Amino acid sequence: MDRRTGVVLINLGTPEGTGFAPMRRYLRQFLSDKRVIDRSGLMWWLILNGIILTRRPAKSGRAYAQIWNRERDESPLKTTTRSQAEQLDARLRPLGVRVDWAMRYGQPSIGAAIERLGDRGCTRLLLAPLYPQYAGATTGTALDAAFDALARLAHPPALRTLPPYYDAPAHVAALAETLRRHLDGLGWRPDAVLLSYHGLPEAVIAAGDPYRAQCEATTRALRAALPHDMPALIQCYQSRPSRGRWIGPHLDEELARLAGEGARSVAVMTPGFAADCVETLEEVAIRGRQEFLRCGGKNFTLVPCLNDAPASIAMLEALLLENLSGWL
Numbered sequence: 001m002d003r004r005t006g007v008v009l010i011n012l013g014t015p016e017g018t019g020f021a022p023m024r025r026y027l028r029q030f031l032s033d034k035r036v037i038d039r040s041g042l043m044w045w046l047i048l049n050g051i052i053l054t055r056r057p058a059k060s061g062r063a064y065a066q067i068w069n070r071e072r073d074e075s076p077l078k079t080t081t082r083s084q085a086e087q088l089d090a091r092l093r094p095l096g097v098r099v100d101w102a103m104r105y106g107q108p109s110i111g112a113a114i115e116r117l118g119d120r121g122c123t124r125l126l127l128a129p130l131y132p133q134y135a136g137a138t139t140g141t142a143l144d145a146a147f148d149a150l151a152r153l154a155h156p157p158a159l160r161t162l163p164p165y166y167d168a169p170a171h172v173a174a175l176a177e178t179l180r181r182h183l184d185g186l187g188w189r190p191d192a193v194l195l196s197y198h199g200l201p202e203a204v205i206a207a208g209d210p211y212r213a214q215c216e217a218t219t220r221a222l223r224a225a226l227p228h229d230m231p232a233l234i235q236c237y238q239s240r241p242s243r244g245r246w247i248g249p250h251l252d253e254e255l256a257r258l259a260g261e262g263a264r265s266v267a268v269m270t271p272g273f274a275a276d277c278v279e280t281l282e283e284v285a286i287r288g289r290q291e292f293l294r295c296g297g298k299n300f301t302l303v304p305c306l307n308d309a310p311a312s313i314a315m316l317e318a319l320l321l322e323n324l325s326g327w328l
Helices: 020-031 042-067 076-095 110-119 136-151 169-184 202-206 211-225 251-260 283-294 310-323
Strands: 004-014 097-106 122-129 158-161 192-198 232-238 265-269 299-302
Touching (some): 004 020, 004 076, 004 136, 042 283, 076 310, 097 110, 097 136, 110 136, 122 136, 169 211, 192 211, 192 251, 202 211, 211 232, 232 251, 232 283, 251 283, 283 299
Parallel strands (some): 004 097, 004 122, 192 232
């Protein structure tokens, strides 16, 4: 029997444009996910549709417009995720493996990617959420959507899921290589390197989400993999979209603190993101830089995510092969 294997790379999502209508569609899908915001009822519906989806699309659209891939008319996240899938598909196709890609929110959808692989004869499927650290609001909701799509199939494939790879040696080595190369290419040496992860509410961590512990494990593993003469690594978190208590320390506060203590040069790395997106290219590279310079800093750099660089593709290939063991 011909048992082809499919892989779906899954990332968070992207709007189809920076205008009000596509941003509103994207935000409605994102903010309606109870894994992201666990609220329901008439009052939340009124707040979401009457306030948030009236004001937020324009603001988010301006942020996306600053980093938009105008040549392909799409977000950088979509460009990079497609490239990752195409490179991995070329590498793994000789082994009988087809690689596709999808977004949890926006297009292409997870269900559509699963259907495409089914049309190619794949009877076994590896779901690969591209989040090194597990969080219910990222990996959890991506798998929820995949399971919902699979439940609608008359004959679903055999299934595996890629586990979090926050301290996988191949991942840590790729991060260390990327950081070393980037710093070596600067004409200045940073006083500190901030490792900025996406934030989560403290209540989510208290309820048992392992995200913060896995972020801390990534930081420890990366610190151990770097030379002893590297600048100090400072772990922090970014992206606080609402009020309430969020895990910290927070990136903007750390940038202000370092500048106030006399630091003039910093680098920021985002080890929780597999590809550069609005949270890295706009929130960190643009607004983070502005905050640091406003507080008296001089030099600021964003270390690129692993993206579709050779080290990233080799790392992802190694992770996929490890989790396809016995199927090939």
